Amino acid sequence: MNVEQQALRAREASRPLAGATRSAKDAALHAMADALAKAEAAVLDANALDVRRAESVGTSAALIDRLRLTADRVSGMVNGLRSLAALPDPVGDVVRGWTNANGVQVRQVRVPFGVVGIIYEARPNVTADAAGICLKSGNAVLLRGSSSAAESNAAIVDALRTGLGATDLPADAVQLVVGPREVTNDLMAARGLVDVLIPRGGAGLIDAVVRGSQVPVIETGVGNCHLFVDATADPAMALEILLNAKTQRPSVCNAVETLLVHAEIAETFLPHALQVLQAAGVTVHGDEQTARYGEVLRAEEADYAEEYLSLDLAVAVVDSFDRAVAHIRTYSTGHSETIVTESQTSAQRFVAEIDAAAVLVNASSRFVDGGEFGFGAEIGISTQKLHARGPMGLPEMTSTKYVLTGAGQTRG
Template sequence: MKPVRAAAEKAREASYRLSSLPLAVRNKALESIAEALLSRQDEISRANAIDLEAAEKAKISKVLVKRLKFDGPKIEEAVRGVRALIEQEDVVGKLLSRTELDDGLVLDKVSCPIGVIGVVFESRPDALVQISCLCLKSGNAVLLKGGSEAKETNEVLARTIVDAVAGVDGRFADAVQLLSTREEFRELLKHDDLIDLIIPRGSNELVRSIKESTRIPVMGHAAGICHTYVDKDADLDMAVKVCFDAKVQYPAVCNAMETLLVHRAVAEDFLPRMAAEYGKAAVELRGDDATRKLIKAVPATEGDWSAEYNDLVLAVKIVGSLDEAIEHVNRFSSHHTDAIVTRDEGAAQRFMDLVDSSSVMWNASTRFADGYRYGLGAEVGISTNKTHARGPVGLEGLVIYKYKLRGTGQTVAEYSGKDARKFTHGKIA
């Protein structure tokens, strides 16, 4: 087993070096990674083919196999993502506020990297590229653990990234490290004195088990139970289009719709049309009693309302009002992404105000909840936390802040007692 604490200590030292690297150097490292991915494309594809063959022999689910594939088009997509990240403005060292506490005593609030981040992810090799580049751009060191099903691909990608940044500046040494086994990552969770944040990308069980196993802060979501509500004032042509995309465009991801709610006033017109479209894509429908009176569907159980299928399966429920839809969403949603389709602006605003999710949408597919689509360049994951970062977490979610106080010899004693000096607390920026 790799000495995990030694790796964490090296990552900590790297994080101190990275925090002061100029933006130009960080961007140069990203461009070097992009070029290396393209130049080593054949090597990466060969490694991925080995993983895909092993996955098929092991009869891994089609969902995981689809996520596992990292061939030429996926590599080119990853390169575009890296180069889009280069274009993002710097989030390190930004002046967030400046306050003059008193004459000659100025307090700055400035963004800075979080430090050392541990990331565990399942199946998707592209996550390794995204996360590594996001961490380097934001000045953080990262320790990564991918799924065993992507072992060969992840190892080649990690070597490619490490080699690429080493040729740019020696200060990148140990900034990106790949852990080999699940046991190593479990060991990493014990080192809360060296690791500042854990980001899990994977199943509900994975996220929950990590949250229960460490004192290190964990940023992530435990499930992607997303809803779309078709309101009584919806444009039904639009609703069919949006709901089809939300379920079918890529069902294996956390922002795909899992439950469709339909107002009873439009259910008779809408559901047969929607079911016909889903039938073309072989979507299995599971409906409540009211739904099954209108379309063919498997009887839905109570468990279906809180299920994350990650597949071409959809729960369908008819509701009597906007408030009933909101109540259902807040009860069963994982607070990830939920949408309403309606022409009524007031209804849309009420839904978006009262639904307690990291992303809420009006007349748009839940699949838009994504770092790249939000203009964040890429994402390390989607957070349903209510502290620090929420929703798709890009560069801004990987920095925190520090206070910098500049004085001219002031002491606290001067501001105490009968003749004390007074604070002005004047906002400068």
């Protein structure tokens, strides 16, 4: 079956799904969870094949770790599906409504997109997560996983479809798209059949989809995030936030990648901070001024542009607030940008002048996260300005429809 045929089946499946009650969808999520739990052995066997192949072609240990499933990780997927069932259903929510002077009632109501395509990389747990989020939000999904996880994804989708098959909802609401590279292009060309594409993965994948797709795209994830220690910052607070934002989980998009320090506080802040960072295992790539305050690798221009996703940190001393803003404007990917300051003026200016999905004052950028926001589920963190910006929960996986109800009114 080619992508067009799969998309047409997804479109068909999307119709009953769009009209399904919350109870029906929640029952389906539990059925999917039950079937996945039952298929644990098959999923782990399939995953072992993927892991073996990855090892045989010399895949890095980090990538193999993302690829590998364990009984715990399968349980994680199963529980993820069940917790989606516990979340409110965004479909049918009335966003706003009013009655026109002539008596026509207008309501803006949340409706599913229809068919969502997810293009993602190695982690096979995305398969179950994305399928569950799409189902709960009333969308049929086409899952285009990485070839490196082909066996795992096939086993997971097989289980999910078996679960769905035992309910009133169509199994074609969840489909895996397999085949060579060109298949991804077909998916990106399926305008009119697929309503939105969401790439999840590294910068390369996201950029390729954003540039190549004729289907509307929601861009997620790349985070070259900055933390600016303003002249008036509380040094202890700044260090605590920095350590948290850099080291608590360095591989995620809301981790800090560059530290900017106001020259007026550099001497107070940096000597101790550099020691503490080193003790925490952080490799500092600093500019000339930073090097005055401790032993650091010398930063190249490229360091400031890089999303390390590791225990590396680029550091620069800036002569003024304006220089900090200019630096961030040059290198920011528009994800999460932080200022630590005791100055109300600086805080306000930073919030106003920095253009990003999230701007933080005196708090760790690790809070920019669907879980921390209380969304319960997250399909990703949007770094684009259209439709959704920042952590995307279930309501962000919907569109709206205006419903106008009259008693024969016409326009004068």
